[in-house]
Amino acid sequence: MAAPRLRVLLGEAVAIGPGKADLLEAIGREGSISAAARSMGMSYRRAWLLVDTMNRSFKAPLVESAAGGRGGGGAALSAMGQQVLSRYRAMEAKAERLLADDLACFHDLMSGVDGGESPSG
Secondary structure (H helix, E strand, O other), X not given: XXXXXXXXXEOOXXXXXXXXXXXXXXXXXXXXXXXXHHHHOOOHHHHHHHXXXXXXXXXXXXXXXXXXXXXXXXXXXXXHHHHHHHHHHHHHHHHHHHOHHHHHHHHHHXXXXXXXXXXXX
């Protein structure tokens, strides 16, 4: 079934969307950016760049990290990160509830062939 994909924009950039929210959840679960990236099949560099972008997009960092080394590093969601993720997931659920009838209608109108997403959306 079709589902809404919510993206919150800051100017032209996506401040948070499904992928960034999934990354935040993975960091919270795994306790490090590198482990979160591995669990998502993403490069560490890509994950780090996404975290850096999110940290700069909000009033306070969403992810707090400790440098690696002998004792190992780590990362955790800050209070702001937990708040942003929780609010984003609530917005997703609300959008899905509000659009359920429309999405069911679209589902009925679709061919049933999963052709992927076109570049124009």
